[in-house]
Amino acid sequence: MRLVICRCAVDYEGRLDAHLPEADRLVMVKADGSVSIHADDRAYKPLNWMTPPCTLHEEQPVAEEKDAGVRAVWTVSNPKGEKLTVRLFRIYSDTSHDLGEDPGLVKDGVEAHLQELLAEQIEILGEGYTLVRREYPTAIGPVDILSRDAAGTTVAVEIKRRGGIDGVEQLTRYVELLNRDELLAPVRGVFAAQEIRPQARVLAEDRGFRCVTLDYGQMRGADSTELRLF
The missing domain is CATH 2.70.180.20 (Protein Yojf; Chain: A;)
Known part of the structure; x- marks a missing residue:
């Protein structure tokens, strides 16, 4: 440069x-x-x-x-x-200045950590949920989490720190693509975020997606009473 x-x-x-x-x-x-x-x-x-x-x-x-x-x-x-x-x-x-090869944007870890924690605590989505895979590959990019509910229905989960309309559109594309796979269909969607904007919630629910608000602090154990004296 x-x-x-x-x-x-x-x-x-x-x-x-x-x-x-x-x-x-x-x-x-x-x-x-x-x-x-x-x-x-x-x-x-x-x-x-x-x-x-x-x-x-x-x-x-x-x-x-x-x-x-x-x-x-x-x-x-x-x-x-x-x-x-x-x-x-x-x-x-x-x-x-030779800055060398840039590794690209590394997020503050919240979204990536949310994905990791939710995969480990998949029951947050509901009783009987099981994890299929994190970063499930598709032709248009990886789905954050692919899971199955208690009835065995495939559920695609899009995770955001702050959930906006763009995230809902992204989930829509994933669900539409996954529903073309006979081994996965029917596929439902879950939009999960620490904070979901009102417009995004309305759009998500209109498209049949369930919205889940994630408590990052609780998921990472920040609110745990373990190892506390009082």
């Missing part, structure tokens, strides 16, 4: 034209080729950017640009015909 803190002006040509006047900014060039221009506000959102695949060319400014104080010109283009031109007037810092 290359980080350049500089005084620059930026022009974008593509679906529409946009201009950022001369100012102090951070220009970020990532290993995947993406280029983004940042101000010292707006949180993570860049002022302008170019996503890969794109190509960055560093050029010397023409005479007119030199007269205006431009020291270097970066031209970033992509196969769509879009172009981002960065004119650098002054460079305060130019550093490069």
Whole structure:
């Protein structure tokens, strides 16, 4: 990753034209080729950017640009015909860092731990429930938990820390796909979360799914009276 803190002006040509006047900014060039221009506000959102695949060319400014104080010109283009031109007037810092391969997002452990705990305490879903498998594979991704109820009916469980409509839609896709398997059908759904938003609960129940609120602290034994003196 290359980080350049500089005084620059930026022009974008593509679906529409946009201009950022001369100012102090951070220009970020990532290993995947993406280029983004940042101000010292707006949180993570860049002022302008170019996503890969794109190509960055560093050029010397023409005479007119030199007269205006431009020291270097970066031209970033992509196969769509879009172009981002960065004119650098002054460079305060130019550093490069090899961040290596990123392992990806690792959640805080709550969702993963909820899945693990629920698999171990599957009876939370109801008396007679048994675990078939965690991370049951499907063509569209793994189902958090596949189980069977006391009657032997297959139950797909989608687990979220905070359950929203997106989670219900995800469970819907899983249940529809699993119901095509004659060995599993009929398949019911359970939407389990620490907190289920009202709209998500209404949608889940409308689609025939049962909603279960999980008490993470109790499941991990935080409320256990074991080993307490009083």
